[in-house]
Amino acid sequence: MLDTILITVLIVAICIALLGVGIILKGKFPNTHVSGNKALRKKGIGCVQSQDREAQKVNKRAIAEVEKQSNDEIN
Structure with a gap:
């Protein structure tokens, strides 16, 4: 044994x-991260955390009324 x-x-x-x-x-x-893979980058697939961070950014070109209206709908 x-x-x-x-x-x-x-x-x-x-x-x-x-x-x-x-x-x-x-x-x-x-680099084992998703963003380090060339084939996935070609397909436009990225890290979920990076995609979420990008989606959470405030759009500087958005119209304030539309943004306010969408925020009211969410709440």
């Missing part, structure tokens, strides 16, 4: 070391 645990720990340690080699050679941690 102890042999199995030691072999497992050794295999996990080797895997972590090999993953670390890739990071060390590239000099940076890989």
Whole structure:
């Protein structure tokens, strides 16, 4: 039983070391964020947090009456 645990720990340690080699050679941690994916950017797919932040921005060109009316409808 102890042999199995030691072999497992050794295999996990080797895997972590090999993953670390890739990071060390590239000099940076890989970008796994949605915005870092070129194929998704081409399709116009972005991060939900970024899209929400963009939707929450106040439109400076909006007409005040329309904005007020939409706010009244929401409340």
